[in-house]
Amino acid sequence: MSLLLALAACSQPGLKACGAGFDHFPFCNHSLPLDQRVWDLVSRIDDSVKPNLLTARGHRMHTGGRQALPKLGVPSYYWGSNCLHSSMFANCTTDGRCSQSFPSNTAWAATFDRRLMRQMAAVVGRETRAGWNLGSWLDDGLNGAGLDCWGPVLNMNRDPRWGRNGEGGAEDPYLMGQLGTAWTRGLQQGDPEIAREAASQYTLVAVTLKHFDANSLEDSDGFTRHTVDVNVSRQLLTDYYWPAFRAPIREAGALGVMCSYNAVNGLPACASPVMKAAREAWGFQGYVTSDTDSVADVWRAHRYKRTAEEASCVALREGGTDVDSGNTYYHSLLSGVRSGRCSISDVDRALFNTFRVRFKLGLFDPKAGNPYWQLGEADIGTAASRALNRHAAAASLVLLQNPTSRRGGGPILPLAPGKRIAVLGPHANATRALIQVDTGKVCASGGFECVTSPLAALADRNPDAGTAYAEGCDVILMGRQGFSAALAAAEAAEVVVLGLGGTSCGSWGAGRWGKRDNAPRHLHCRPANATNGMQWAEGEAHDRTSIDLPGEQHALAAAVLALNKPTVLFLLNGGMVSVAEELRHAINPPAHGLGRTYRYYRGGVPLVTPFGHGLSYTTFELAIGEPRGGWTLSTASATALHVSVVLTNVGPREGDEAYFAPLSLAAPGVPNHPIKALWGFERVSDLGSGESATVTFSLGARDLQLSDLNGDLVLAPGKYNVTFENGAGAVAARTVTLTGERRN
16 A cells, blocks of 8 residues: 555644634633743643653554543644654655655764755755645654654764764764754754745744763663663763753754663663753753653663652653653653652643643644744655755765876876776665665655666766676675676776665664565664674664674775776765775774874874865865954953954865864863864855855854863863864964963
């Protein structure tokens, strides 16, 4: 049975509260202050049904229509839509247009482009709202999933083995915070270049930042994400783990946060007072949801409490967890109230936080005043959104090396037209592997035949000279039966394009898409052994034990490179893979002594690729202007340095995209501080040969704050070396002096 549903021409009934016959309630009076309206509604709800309203994805717990309040005219609302890089549960339109599946979070972090992040998020938000208005959700048990987008993932990519690196973004907290802020603005406020969105007082969809706190393990070293207790200093929490969440809340008004499965320093994340304290410290005015069944983990996995009743109350009261994505609140919260472990006022506070989000979405106001109710079929899969998706994919590509061909001539890339090409490797003809997990329908059929593979794209652009193809080997399974065909194709070609990389697995993989499309790439994870390849598979609930290329891919690459043909290597993987051999690096640096990220790298051992590295087909130079007043800041002043940086294209061709990321060398005076810390970045696009572009960076004393051993942010007077880099070797540096008294 096809999942392509006929979409109604107007929004579905029952999605909005305050319909005919209910507009006499004060909470339906949109001229009253927001908080007054929300509290009026909460005061009218019977205590017996309150836990139903704090249960996410209630259909799974058989709450059904009991999440509705028919006497008050309030329809059911199921918390829990996923919007990592697409509208995950949206269906396609009647004419076959589907919501966009944008590049993965790792890819969009590689763009260093805030504006692009907001544009992509705005498309995801519009398509989510349009699908919700139309009632066009996939028939997977999540019909009616709400307008709270569970994403983006803002956990740090601190360990290359983490199974969810592809859902994360980067290893740098400032970069993640800035991109998370841009994504939040796009999802919640839309695109400011679209007039109807810029003028709206309502929220397009509500972001839900995840997974808080210090979450970066699935199943490693005898622990799972449900049982691990992360022991981490307050300094590291403040400096490294929290900025990615703090920035979207402070700067963009993020309306949601998801607490994680793990414990931090003995406290399960969903029962920890940290997020509750952040309401005041960070100005958070949204709701907190648990990850799926993580409230149950408070007593079942972490043994922090003895019963579901106790777990419900400690998560609600101490952790400030408003919504339970599980059935613990549904079954046990009221008994916890009756026993005195928590109070009905605790429950009401959670209801206030959740209903406030629904009010901000405009679900209790007339449709005429909210432009987002007008979104529909015409806003899904538009030509403009497809063009943006293509631009985002191109902007996310990172060129690691581009050496001159050993057979003479210039660099191998870009490929000259009219050459015989052999496209080899397990990802050469990939379609599904091009799409990140947690996506909606990509093609109207539910498959991936509308996705253009690398092989098809190269063949289309090289019609005259010919394009040969051989898989060579599987992504993860052992066996070299395909080597001979691959090497024969390479021998006959002038240029080889080799597609290698990783594979993913997890609960959304095979279960969601079935086994219609190349089953080995949809494996459910199972314990790793020497024959099944699972040591290389990554995904939710599954870490890798190796960062090597899976299966026989290293051997295939070595055999192809031994032919001494001009070879282009492209990688498709969520997390990182080791390709030091393929990149001809003499040393694969050991992990010991380097720290986990570039922020603590002291030199002495060659890096495979430095943070921010990426080449262009042209060459750029940087020049720094002198800020008015010189290179001095004061701890007592809010005055910032405004630094103009000129980027000039001195190469022979247009620079399609170029970015540069300033780095600050932290001053002494604070123990255990990072050696480097990113404090700003910009991206310059389409700079022609001989052209220049000027970007202004503002550096204030706040940008030089460091976290001390207690986790307090301090300003330490001293000298800071500020460098401006483009990731391809152009570097300019200055010294900034911070004067005054040490300040918290």
